Amino acid sequence: MAEPSTSRKKSRFWLYLPFTLLLLGIGAWTAYWFVAKGQLDKGIDQWISEQRANGTVIEYSSKSLGGFPYRFELVVDDPVYQAAGQGRWEGEKLRLVMQPWNWQHVIAYSPGRNLVTEPGGLRQTVTLDTSSATSVSWTRDGIRRIGVQMGSATALINGESYETAGFSLNLAPRSGAEDDLMIALQWDRLTINAAPQGAEFLGDTLGPSRLIGEVRGFFPAWIRAGGDPERFHRALVQQEGGVEIAQALLDWGPLDLGMKGDIAYTNGRANGSFGIRIEDTTELRAVLEESGQLGQQENAMLTMLETSSADGGFLSFTIQDDEVRMGLVPVGTLPGPGY
Template identity: 25%
Template sequence: MPRIMWAGVLLALAWGGWWLWAAAAAERAVERWVADRRAEGWQAEYARLDLGGFPLRFDAEVLLPALADPQTGVALTASALSVSAPAWWPGDVTVLLPEDAITLASPEGRATLLMQGARADMQLRPGAALELERLELASGPWSLGGPNGQVLLAEDLSIIMEQDPTEPRRYVLSAGAAAFQPGSVPRAALRVPESWPVSFDSFTLQMRAEFDRVWDRRAVEVSRPQPRRIEIALAEAVWGTLELRAAADLTIDAEGVPEGTLSLQARNWQQILTLAERAGLLPAALVPQAQSVLQALAAASGDPQAIDATLTLRDGLVLLGFVPLGSAPRIILR
């Protein structure tokens, strides 16, 4: 019996020593990462880092984190971030986002994000690169606001990104938001009638994407991996009488130019075109050209109110059959 007791004591001391060493190493790693980002010209700072969770977890609360990437101009500030992981494998990470305002800034402006019960669960492959195997972001009610009012809001949010076990550079992505709705700012810009539904009936995405390299710590520290193949099984947005669905199979070269096919289904496309013009997404000078193209697509579908067509992207152009409709957009992650 005394031997068992001594073995238990030694095991507890060894585990306690491991926990203290690993916690100190994690704190040093955070400090080193922040210092490295500052050396690269980032704004990277926090007020305090509190560690706890002994003996079974590593729990860290980062108070007043602030990050700004000088290359993209994107910045984030928050009151706190809570990070937690099991002590036996710190690669299963859970990040809890604060329920008060998260401030986002970019060259396009500033926005405020509010999320209830938001958490991100990450599974990282063992190794210094911290290769991403799975990311799941889930939230309750959330809203994105700008200086003039609400921009977007929904009852929930679900985003899942999972690595394909047969090809590490390929990820399966699904996303959706229940009761997704434009806020007061876009509704005013679009001059949406009061009788129009408040929320989208459906707002979902299911796709696979293959990148030029895996997603790992370099995605934050160096540059984002760039897509080289995109397969969209379904992208769907249904809002009142407006319906838009898309599927695609595209390959993308090193310059971001896509080639492949894009299938589109749209109902009441005239209203979609009108809303795009009102929002300033489509310059007035291009409206006649866009209307001619969409009319041709609708005529090919056999229903003047609907579009059901497959477009070909080739040589930097978008084509309907042999008819060029315009330049293909470049697909580059900044």
């Protein structure tokens, strides 16, 4: 009778072992989460104190850190942030989400009204839906990727109104060439304040559009420009960077345009090539004619574009020392960097 008893004890051991290991794993994970939460709470409070000591304004009505067991989620109500001498940002609610196993990736949500007051007093407003988010990931060497997604958003910028749906922007350094910035931008719909003056036939709404490209030497040029977008072009020329457009598609009213190109800056001059194409020109011709803007030159250009665009082709241009040519014919000069 002893042998059956020993057999039953062994079988029960193997039966209970997985549940025991599961309970131990849950206990270990719970302990890790709460210890890590304590460290995060401490680090957040310390960072706020240091920023305030340096003259930064940080205000909020409440903040809490939760998210157990699958994430860390910092929720801040009525956040205000203003670095010394910089613009002021005010939001309704800020959520920062991070996975417990990846401390180098944060997703930020700021639904509702976001108000930015520039140092001069000018106010810019962006209102976001709950699905809109900004994602930032990094490594020890720096930023790895920045992504902005907007389900729907409205904005009032410099007195002009904008509305977008299905907007996304992804930025990342190129692997192996960390000075270069890769860009992927697209939207399903973008409504601007008004149609461009002189091109009212385009309307104020852009349909599905996309841009995929790269700015070579972006980060050194951005540092050289001091983070000022108005000085960036000049800094990029001085840095001898370049711009590559792998794919650009623009759907704007009757205009359905495509573009690709590669421009490099050497000795302060632009050199390279680009191509443009256009889809069916029937509607575009009609609105140009109706608005009285379909002259002989415009009609000839549309015909040339239409012919070159057949079978996925492009009308090609070359750039040599800032001069733009179509074949051997000069057609214009690129704007300088604003020295």
